[in-house]
């Protein structure tokens with residue numbers, strides 16, 4: 122028996138909701154922009170094989186791979202429920218560049234935990250599994266944040282409520298929005314990009330942040346796309362992080378002039394996202410970013426839509 126799960130790329134923060142808002146995206150041309158994990162019956166308690174475009178960037182030791190830590194915490198939770206753990210042989214297809222701002226570690230975490238749970242016939246609930254995903258993301262980045270793992274797992278645009286036993290709930294978005302994702306091919310460590318942020322903020326920034334985030338969520342629920350796009354402003358992270366991203370200011374300016382509704386840093390960068398409500402505009406911006414924002418052969422640009430599904434079982438054998 123085996124189960125294969127695909128987990129898509131995601132945009133942490135979506136600029137306006139630092140650590141509390143995230144969106145899953147998938148390319149309109151059908152490219153699978155995400156990681157895949159297969160769980161099959163094993164002969165020892167745990168084994169891991171890695172493949173894929175970015176396999177060379179993973180830690181050399183399987184025990185340092187986040188997939189191994191996912192298996193450990195999954196085993197811990199099954200033990201608490203007195204459910205027996207099966208020996209597993211896991212395969213990670215690492216297709217997402219690490220430190221890209223596309224939620225690369227989240228892709229591995231979500232695909233691994235979702236596949237492990239399905240393989241064991243779903244002993245953990247959706248919320249229990251998402252809590253583990255947040256724990257794993259926190260282990261890597263130095264602080265629990267769900268804004269990549271929640272959309273990656275659940276799909277769509279997700280807002281972290283973290284109350285009443287609920288971690289995340291979905292927010293309505295706009296069906297005609299295209300999300301241009303441009304990864305320049307350089308690495309920005311999430312932990313380092315978090316460490317440079319101020320410990321405290323000025324009152325005027327807190328007021329502005331509240332207005333933008335409240336305004337964005339309101340505009341989404343009342344389906345006002347122009348207002349929602351105007352609210353996509355980041356006073357928490359972007360002013361401090363844009364210096365880490367060569368060419369970001371110029372690219373954002375170009376996108377604005379070319380007709381993008383909004384642009385920002387995806388997660389902790391260096392990927393930039395631009396929102397457009399016209400496919401031709403999105404493709405023009407994508408071509409420019411490919412020429413001017415991408416720095417090497419590892420970089421890429423994709424025109425995406427929101428991925429409403431989140432992680433998905435794409436193969437199984439029984």
Ligand SMILES: Nc1ncnc2c1ncn2[C@@H]1O[C@H](COP(=O)(O)OP(=O)(O)OP(=O)(O)O)[C@@H](O)[C@H]1O
Nearest residue numbers: 186187219220221222223224225226229310311388
């Ligand atoms: N399967 C895995 N996928 C990604 N990173 C992994 C994995 N296993 C271990 N790591 C380690 O976790 C760290 C991930 O770093 P970081 O959080 O900056 O990247 P990221 O999750 O790819 O970032 P982003 O969310 O911006 O895409 C790296 O040190 C990497 O070596």
Ligand SMILES: N[C@@H](CCO)C(=O)O
Nearest residue numbers: 133140266311388389
């Ligand atoms: N909310 C996180 C996302 C990291 O991808 C951050 O901006 O640090």
